[in-house]
Amino acid sequence: MNDESKEIYIESPKILVTQYIPMGKNNMVSINRHIGAHKAYKAPTEFGMKGAVKDIKNGIFQMEKSGVFLKTVEYSFSNYINAELKNELDTENKMGLSLDKDGMCSLGININNRKFTTDEIKIIIGKITYRSVDYVYPILKDEQQSLLSTLFGVEDILSSHFSITTYGLVITNSLGEGIEINNTKEFRLNHPHKIDSITDWIIDDNTVEGCHIFIGMRAAICVGKPSKNLRSLLQTVLFLKSIFNASFRLFSLIWALGKTIKNINDGIPQSSYKKLKSFNMEIAVINNAISRLKILDKMMDVAIAQKKLKWDNSESKKQFSNIFRIDDEFEDEIDKSNDRNLTLEQIGVDLQGLRASVEQRMDLIMTKNSEFLNVVLLILTLISVIGIADILGFNIFELGVVFVVMIPFIIASLIYIKNYIRNFRSK
Amino acid sequence: MEKNFENLEILDLDQKKILFIYSLYSSEEKLEFLQYTGILAICYYLMKNSIFPNYKEQLLIYDYKDSRRYLWEDKKFMNDINEIRTQGMLIRARARSQEYRDINSHQCSKKGSHYLRAIWFQETAEGKEILNLLKCRCKKLMYIFLEDDGPYLRCLKCKSQIFIKGFLYDLHEPIKHTYDSFFLIGDDDK
Numbered sequence: 050m051n052d053e054s055k056e057i058y059i060e061s062p063k064i065l066v067t068q069y070i071p072m073g074k075n076n077m078v079s080i081n082r083h084i085g086a087h088k089a090y091k092a093p094t095e096f097g098m099k100g101a102v103k104d105i106k107n108g109i110f111q112m113e114k115s116g117v118f119l120k121t122v123e124y125s126f127s128n129y130i131n132a133e134l135k136n137e138l139d140t141e142n143k144m145g146l147s148l149d150k151d152g153m154c155s156l157g158i159n160i161n162n163r164k165f166t167t168d169e170i171k172i173i174i175g176k177i178t179y180r181s182v183d184y185v186y187p188i189l190k191d192e193q194q195s196l197l198s199t200l201f202g203v204e205d206i207l208s209s210h211f212s213i214t215t216y217g218l219v220i221t222n223s224l225g226e227g228i229e230i231n232n233t234k235e236f237r238l239n240h241p242h243k244i245d246s247i248t249d250w251i252i253d254d255n256t257v258e259g260c261h262i263f264i265g266m267r268a269a270i271c272v273g274k275p276s277k278n279l280r281s282l283l284q285t286v287l288f289l290k291s292i293f294n295a296s297f298r299l300f301s302l303i304w305a306l307g308k309t310i311k312n313i314n315d316g317i318p319q320s321s322y323k324k325l326k327s328f329n330m331e332i333a334v335i336n337n338a339i340s341r342l343k344i345l346d347k348m349m350d351v352a353i354a355q356k357k358l359k360w361d362n363s364e365s366k367k368q369f370s371n372i373f374r375i376d377d378e379f380e381d382e383i384d385k386s387n388d389r390n391l392t393l394e395q396i397g398v399d400l401q402g403l404r405a406s407v408e409q410r411m412d413l414i415m416t417k418n419s420e421f422l423n424v425v426l427l428i429l430t431l432i433s434v435i436g437i438a439d440i441l442g443f444n445i446f447e448l449g450v451v452f453v454v455m456i457p458f459i460i461a462s463l464i465y466i467k468n469y470i471r472n473f474r475s476k
Numbered sequence: 477m478e479k480n481f482e483n484l485e486i487l488d489l490d491q492k493k494i495l496f497i498y499s500l501y502s503s504e505e506k507l508e509f510l511q512y513t514g515i516l517a518i519c520y521y522l523m524k525n526s527i528f529p530n531y532k533e534q535l536l537i538y539d540y541k542d543s544r545r546y547l548w549e550d551k552k553f554m555n556d557i558n559e560i561r562t563q564g565m566l567i568r569a570r571a572r573s574q575e576y577r578d579i580n581s582h583q584c585s586k587k588g589s590h591y592l593r594a595i596w597f598q599e600t601a602e603g604k605e606i607l608n609l610l611k612c613r614c615k616k617l618m619y620i621f622l623e624d625d626g627p628y629l630r631c632l633k634c635k636s637q638i639f640i641k642g643f644l645y646d647l648h649e650p651i652k653h654t655y656d657s658f659f660l661i662g663d664d665d666k
Contacts, residue, residue: 122657134657142655144655147661158655159656159657160653160655163653175645178647179647210647211647301576302576305575308574308576
């Protein structure tokens with residue numbers, strides 16, 4: 050029976066919002082040192098923005114805005130940290146912050162004894178996404194923030210909440226009274242458009258160890274209690290989805306940069322000197338972006354290789370084999386990365402050519418400008434000649450000859466003035 | 477020449493209204509399209525002005541400019557669009573922005589325009605009310621602009637504008653429920 054009309058409720062959900070953050074072991078150590086993970090503070094400590102203390106000589110300082118209270122739950126200096134996160138000292142509400150060296154970042158909450166509609170769950174996922182900008186990004190290094198700004202194509206990632214892309218996981222024991230699940234396929238037949246309001250388009254599903262797992266484009270839902278190995282598998286799925294999001298963003302940026310390069314290239318022949326100067330500045334920005342994209346790409350390469358190694362040696366892989374195409378997705382990401390490297394190389398070459406074209410065009414304009422300037426100087430000389438001729442008492446005919454000789458030079462000087470205004474005068 | 481429609485009730489009233497809005501902002505002959513996010517914003521504005529009483533406040537995560545935002549879309553609206561498209565009265569197009577964003581858009585087909593003329597929709601109370609809400613004081617049709625803070629209906633002639641408040645859901649609000657921390661992987665799992 051198709052019971053699409055029945056409302057689905059997500060009961061006592063555990064919600065995790067994940068994303069890729071450029072990390073690496075050094076940054077991981079830096080965060081753990083900053084948080085003092087090894088000191089096992091009993092009370093949470095407030096952490097502000099890195100670099101917030103601008104003058105270390107001054108005994109008093111003021112944070113630009115409130116930090117977050119973090120209490121380490123477990124850590125390994127260069128590998129990961131799990132910490133409880135609060136935004137106020139006296140609030141009961143805590144989020145679980147997980148960061149690892151491979152760039153897997155997650156914020157997780159557990160809401161007991163409540164049930165939610167799918168729209169409400171979707172809103173909570175969105176709100177946790179926004180919290181990651183407010184709570185997690187400020188404790189990252191400037192370079193990491195800058196790489197994230199590049200990845201999401203924004204000026205300042207700390208104020209660009211809606212630009213970031215995350216992937217969610219919702220774990221629940223039940224989808225509400227009267228909603229039975231025997232297996233995922235049958236459930237999707239009965240409820241074709243219920244789950245996907247949270248997950249977006251469902252691209253894979255399976256029932257494993259009594260847990261019904263739906264993998265969507267934006268989030269996954271697991272109905273049941275996942276075992277340790279299954280949680281490890283879900284963690285790998287979340288990593289791959291986060292990498293998928295990041296690599297799609299990277300490719301979009303590369304595409305957009307390629308488009309900008311083409312537009313500049315098309316505009317060179319008709320452009321004025323000042324426009325060419327603005328192109329030059331744009332090229333410097335593109336160059337900078339390409340350098341950052343290359344760094345991001347490299348960091349993602351390393352992260353994918355490390356996570357793949359971990360997956361290959363995991364108990365989860367032995368138990369679940371190639372479920373949810375995990376092995377294939379690792380291979381896909383590696384291939385995509387190689388492909389991106391080539392495209393980045395090509396854009397780098399195009400950019401070099403573009404810079405040369407812009408400079409050549411600027412040189413040409415400058416040369417023409419100098420030529421015209423010489424003509425103008427010549428005209429000034431001729432005017433002086435007229436003055437001298439007048440002093441010497443030339444007759445009308447002789448003065449007329451001097452004026453006729455001057456006409457081409459006057460035209461040249463008018464062209465010079467016109468070109469000067471076009472090329473050099475700012476509006 | 478007008479086409480003959482055997483059944484003038486092939487679309488329900490909501491679908492007729494949507495098609496009419498598309499006919500105002502798009503055209504098959506002129507290759508004009510209305511972005512899906514654009515029609516969502518217009519219909520949300522009209523819903524708030526009692527034009528679509530069957531629609532509710534529901535959410536969709538969808539492209540808004542160059543990012544994904546939480547915005548309004550009633551599930552019946554989505555089904556209505558599918559139905560109009562199935563009837564061949566809307567043509568779907570996918571284009572791509574300079575920022576590599578896929579853009580879904582539609583245009584009112586010639587068949588759609590003929591249908592609206594066949595049912596004299598512009599002369600109905602609903603048609604007049606929609607036009608009244610979408611035209612500014614100078615009687616020009618207002619266009620939809622997707623700005624960072626939300627969509628605006630704006631008159632290109634007199635520059636007057638209406639901000640469509642509430643279309644984008646504000647996620648800065650705190651989570652209302654009590655919650656505890658959750659980690660997928662604990663120390664024993666590492």
